[in-house]
Amino acid sequence: MFDTFSEKKFLLKQLVKRDLTSKYKDSVLGILWSFFNPLLIMLVFTAIFSMLFGQNIQNYPVYFLSGRIIYDFYSMGTKGAMNSIRKNAELLKKIYVPKYMFSVSAICYEFINFLISFVILFGVMVITGASFHLTSVFAVVPIFFLFLLIFGVGLILAVCNTYFSDIGYLYNVFILVLMYASALFYPIEIVPARVQIIFSLNPVYSAVSCFREAVVYGVVPSTGTLLYLATFSIATLLIGIILFSMYEKKLALEL
């Protein structure tokens, strides 16, 4: 069962498709919500915080949105993977399917949403007259490592959440803290220098700042930050894969 790559690829495709169709089945706007959601949140934050932080940040909507889509990808992707096993409990008790496929598909689904939100960012950049930079190409690097990070964290959370059903609540709080510690809607300069060091330990903030450097400021992302992000991501991914393969077969008993 599931020995060939084409079988797995097809399963992944079907799972992502199922997520896409089921999420928007009852709403008139359908998939357009993937566009509107970040846009509306950006408008709200811009309305509220651009007065507070506007003078420190050149183009507030772009500043906020560039951070927000990275953070959203992280938070939605990890949450999706976290719930993926429990959500498919009925199925997993009935037939054999490699369980990590559900986590992978949840992340792929969020990755599609993430790509959609790029259109929003592009649109907002055009409307606000932001300049485009060639260095944007480098944005691929932090996104790639962010993907690995999400994968690792997602696999770890999927196992934990299957054993302890309240991990989800704890993680929601954690991710809120993480949002405040990612400098999404305020400039990093308002944070005292000592605290900034703590920020730099936050891999999501690393991804946000590298992404901003490449796309918004038009500079090559700083190597140190990228290296930190890469190390953190790969280490997390390794832990995630090891943990998941240790527990994969036991998960069905916990559902």
Added chain:
Amino acid sequence: MSLIDKIKNIFRKNRTKSISENSNSDEIAIRVEHLTMEFKITKDKIDTLKEYVIRTIKRNKKDKEKVRVLEDINFNVYKGDRMGILGFNGAGKSTLLKILAGIYEPTYGKITINGKVAPLLELGAGFDKNYTGKNNIYLNGAFLSMDEEFIDSKYDEILEFSELGDYINYPVKNYSSGMRAKLGFSVATLVEPDILIIDEILSVGDIKFRKKSSEKIRSMMHDGVTVLLVSHSIAQIKEVCDKCIWIENGHLIMEGEVNEVCDAYMKSAESGKK
């Protein structure tokens, strides 16, 4: 993609390891050695972190109560055997099949399987009720480890066999349970396995479809396919199988030629009644 490859390799490594272990026993399709299966009882299961922490602090994390569903089961199924599994309700038959299908990992013991397994345990598992019948064929096929090309090529066959006609384009939530079962059956029986594991699903749908489905199953049993069949119908087991095992309260009571085991089983059922 590189990441998926990486993960794939890890799992592939595990798999090739277990296959190489198997290859020295060519004749055996399924070997079950000292299989023991335990389930934790739900009422005692700690499933929140909060409770876990509280109980750790209070130190009343009493030993989890466990139920042994299967205990020290040993048997071999040789290639081409058609093995019936008998047992009263709650004997552990379905658990055994689920372990063989790879859904559960046994607590102790070892299982060796040679060949491609098709478990016909739950028909239409993973149907999405908002999907049309057609989409569900693909979704269900993906869950059963088929690839796109294969389903494309078999699509007409499935449609014809399921007798759904135009209904195939309606959402499955509007199907009757019989229609759903027919569709599930049509997808699940597409495969050409070496080992067929069947859990009492020979009777789905109306009389007409029932006849057709048992013919289909019978046709799948040709050409030396190994069959494991759980059924409460002695007649069916006697008809299909040549060997039989009898499980009671998680213990293997008897193993042998089908008539012998069936007669002993019947005798015990009758004496139990008195």
